Amino acid sequence: MIGKILGTGSCVPAQSWDNNKLSEMVDTNDEWIRERTGIVTRHVAQSGESTAALAAGAARAALENAGLGAEALDLIIVATVSPENLVPCTACQVQEALGAGAATCFDLNGACTGFLLAMNTAQAYLAQGIYRTALIVGAECLSNLTDWKDRSTCILFGDGAGAAVLQAQPKGRYAQVTHSEGDRGAVLTCASRNRREFGETGGPETFLRMDGGEVFKFAVSRVPRVIAELLEKEAVALEEIDYFVLHQANARIVAAVAKRLGGDPERFPLNIAEYGNTSSASIPILLDELNRAGKLRRGMKLILAGFGGGLSYGASLIVW
Numbered sequence: 358m359i360g361k362i363l364g365t366g367s368c369v370p371a372q373s374w375d376n377n378k379l380s381e382m383v384d385t386n387d388e389w390i391r392e393r394t395g396i397v398t399r400h401v402a403q404s405g406e407s408t409a410a411l412a413a414g415a416a417r418a419a420l421e422n423a424g425l426g427a428e429a430l431d432l433i434i435v436a437t438v439s440p441e442n443l444v445p446c447t448a449c450q451v452q453e454a455l456g457a458g459a460a461t462c463f464d465l466n467g468a469c470t471g472f473l474l475a476m477n478t479a480q481a482y483l484a485q486g487i488y489r490t491a492l493i494v495g496a497e498c499l500s501n502l503t504d505w506k507d508r509s510t511c512i513l514f515g516d517g518a519g520a521a522v523l524q525a526q527p528k529g530r531y532a533q534v535t536h537s538e539g540d541r542g543a544v545l546t547c548a549s550r551n552r553r554e555f556g557e558t559g560g561p562e563t564f565l566r567m568d569g570g571e572v573f574k575f576a577v578s579r580v581p582r583v584i585a586e587l588l589e590k591e592a593v594a595l596e597e598i599d600y601f602v603l604h605q606a607n608a609r610i611v612a613a614v615a616k617r618l619g620g621d622p623e624r625f626p627l628n629i630a631e632y633g634n635t636s637s638a639s640i641p642i643l644l645d646e647l648n649r650a651g652k653l654r655r656g657m658k659l660i661l662a663g664f665g666g667g668l669s670y671g672a673s674l675i676v677w
């Protein structure tokens with residue numbers, strides 16, 4: 358058995374901040390942000406637009422796209438590093454919002470690789486015949502974890518959610534390779550606010566902190582490597598891949614990965630200009646855009662690749 362993607366959806370906050378707005382908050386400018394990252398705007402959640410609400414919005418759109426009702430779901434996994442609550446988990450909040458009473462629900466923290474890890478987990482359950490129909494969501498309100506006084510990070514991140522509905526089918530193809538490098542975790546961190554030593558006010562450690570240069574180097578070396586590993590394992594040629602749907606962290610990272618692999622940049626779609634880096638949501642939002650633009654046809658081969666906090670990274674091969 359294999360999980361086939363029957364539908365995708367996404368949901369982002371209504372309000373969008375352009376680079377000029379950020380230049381009023383920190384010492385930066387539109388030209389620097391565009392040139393160094395490719396980002397032009399990012400959606401920023403306002404009151405009421407919680408991680409769970411965005412996740413539920415993306416989930417509804419994915420169910421509609423799949424032509425299924427919420428009662429069909431028997432598994433919901435939400436990948437997030439920015440839930441409003443530790444308990445109940447965001448997936449249970451999505452279950453309630455959808456009325457998906459038959460589903461088993463849990464969250465997964467895989468940082469920017471989270472959506473891929475959620476997909477791998479769902480695929481394993483579906484392959485075993487344990488569940489039949491799964492909803493996987495990547496959802497973030499990174500604006501809650503962003504230090505809006507730190508120009509080296511605040512220009513990068515955005516809020517949003519993307520989702521996919523998978524259903525077990527006897528035939529199809531799915532393959533994945535993932536890796537983690539816990540000994541390098543210090544280059545991208547965000548401490549929990551629920552630590553006694555931080556007292557009531559939290560602390561600077563409770564915002565996203567990053568050695569941007571190190572993360573950049575990590576990404577452009579590991580992502581081509583893991584994609585090559587996956588292609589070799591599956592005996593698939595680079596030219597057979599129709600789209601490489603990469604985590605949107607920086608347009609220069611995507612371009613560097615395409616160059617290192619020797620792939621046609623046209624097959625490495627980008628949407629970071631509008632959304633910024635939405636961590637676990639970036640891959641499913643991009644997938645949904647490709648789907649809704651009619652660019653995905655059944656039988657096409659796609660590689661999804663994520664990388665980020667942990668450090669962690671991975672790639673998956675799907676046949677649409």
Ligand code: UT7
Pocket residue numbers: 384385386389390393394469508509512545567568569570572573576605606607634636664665666
């Ligand atoms: O989702 C996974 C996690 N994140 C990532 O994958 C991010 C990976 N890293 C990156 O995307 C890039 O490293 C950044 C976009 C974060 C930074 O770009 P960079 O080209 O590596 O710039 P830099 O940190 O080397 O800084 C270059 C200069 C510095 O000034 P000096 O020392 O050359 O005078 C910075 O102080 O740019 C300065 N700078 C800025 N200037 C204007 C840093 N941030 C800004 C800013 N606006 N926002």
